[in-house]
Amino acid sequence: MSSSDIFIGETIGTAILILLGGGVCAAVTLKASKARNAGWLAITFGWGFAVMTAVYISAPLSGAHLNPAVTVALAIKDGDWTNVPTYFAGQLLGAMIGATLVWVAYYGQFHAHLTDREIVGGPGAQATATKAVEAQEKGAGPVLGVFSTGPEIRNAIQNLATEIIGTIVLILAVLTEGLNDKGNGLGVIGGLITAFVVVSIGLSLGGPTGYAINPARDLGPRIVHALLPLPNKGGSDWSYAWIPVAGPLIGGAIAAGIYNVAFA
Template identity: 90%
Template sequence: MSSSDIFIGETIGTAVLILLGGGVCAAVTLKASKARNAGWLAITFGWGFAVLTAVYISAPLSGAHLNPAVTLALAIKDNDWSNVPTYWAGQLLGAMIGAALVWVAYYGQFLAHLTDHEIVGGPGAQDTKAVEAQEAQAGPVLGIFSTGPEIRNAVQNLATEIVGTVVLVLAVLTQGLNDGGKGLGTLGALITALVVVSIGLSLGGPTGYAINPARDLGPRIVHALLPLPNKGGSDWGYAWIPVVGPLVGGAIAAGIYNVAFA
C-alpha cells in the first residue's frame, strides 16, 4: 500500500471512529439529547460499534490501525518503521476531524448544555478564581472529547491505560487483523470491536479507557480550540497519561507477542 493510501485510510477511519465514539458520549452527556443518561453500557457498546465501522471502512486502504499504539506494536513486531510517521499523522488528523464533526452534529445540544446554570453555574461562577480553576481542570463537556480519571493517581491511571492497551494490542496481533490477510481478515474487525467493548466494561471505570493516544490527544486539542461557551479547561496536566500509557502498552504487547507467539 502507498503512503497516500495509508494517510487517507487512517484519516478517514480515525475520523469515523471518533465521530461515532465521541458521538455516543455526546448523546449520553448533553442536555436535550434523546439518549441523555443512557449510561456506561451505551458508551461501551457505542465505542465498540465505532471501532467495527471504522475498521471496515479503512482496512482496504491502510490496514485499519486507527491507533498509534497498534502502529507502534506492528512496527516492533515486523521491524519496519518506514510508515509509522504516516500512520500517526493520519490518525491524529482523523481524530481531530472526528471530534469537530461531533461538535457540528450536536451544536445545539452543546449550547443548551453549556448555558444551563444548573450545569455551569450562575453569573457568580465566572469570577477570576473560578475561571482559573476551570482552565486547570476538566470542563463540563471534556469527557465527550477525551478521557479523565475518577481518582487522580498518576501511577494507577498510567497502569490502567497500559494494561488495557496490552489486552487490545495482543488481541489485534494474535488474530492477524493487519497481517496482510494471513489472519482472520474481516472477521477480525468484529473480534476487535468486541474486545474494545470488553475492555470498556472491565477496565474502563478508572480512566475512561483511552487505549489510543490519537483518540485522546486529537479531540483534546479540538476541545481547546472550539468556541464553546463556559467549556472550562482541557486538563492538560493529565493529557500525557492517555498518550504515554497506550504507547507503553503497545510496546509491551509487541514484546509479549514476539516472545510467546512469533
C-alpha cells in the same frame, strides 16, 4: 500499499472512529439529547461499534490501525518503521476531524448544555454546578468528557498503569486474532473481534480512566476541545493529557514484546 493510501485510510477511518465514539459520549452527556443518561453500557457498546465501522471502512486502504499503539506494536513485531509517521499523521488528523464533526452534529446540544446554570454554575445552580466547578478546578471543563478521557481518581501511577494494562489487552488481541492476510493491520473478521474486545475493556477496565487505549483518540479531540468556540467550556486538562498518550504507547510496546516472545 502506498503512503497516500495509508494516510487517506487512517484519516477517514480514525475520523469515523471518533465521530461515532465521541458521538455516543455526546449523546449520553448533553442536555436535549434523546440518549442523555443512557449510561456506561451505551458508551462502551457505542465505542465498540465505532471501532467495527471504522475498521470496515478503512481496512482496504491502510489496514485499519486507527491507533498509534497498534502502529507501534506492528512496527516492533515486524521491525519495519517506514510508514509509522504516515500512520501517525493520518490518525491524529482523522481524530481532530471526527471530534469537529461531533461538535457540528451536536451543536445545539452543546450550546444548551454549556449555557445551563445547573451545568456551568450561577445563581440558582444546584449540586450539578458544584460538581462542574470542582471539575474545572482540576482542569477539566464540563464537556471535556465528550472529547477526551479523564480519571475518576487522580493518581498518575494508577492512571498510567490502567491505560497500559488496557492497551496490552487490546494489542494482544489485534496481534493474535486481528491481522489481515497481509499482516499489516486489521481485516474484516479482526475488526469484529476487536470491537468486542474494546467493549470488554470498557466494561472491565474503563472505570478508572475512561479507557483511552489510543493516543490519537485522546489527543486529537483534546486539541479540538481547546480550539472550538464553545461557551463556558472550561479547561482541556492538559496536566493529565500525557497519560492517555504515554500509557497506550507503552502498553503497545509491551504487548508487542509479549507477542514476539510467546507467539512468534
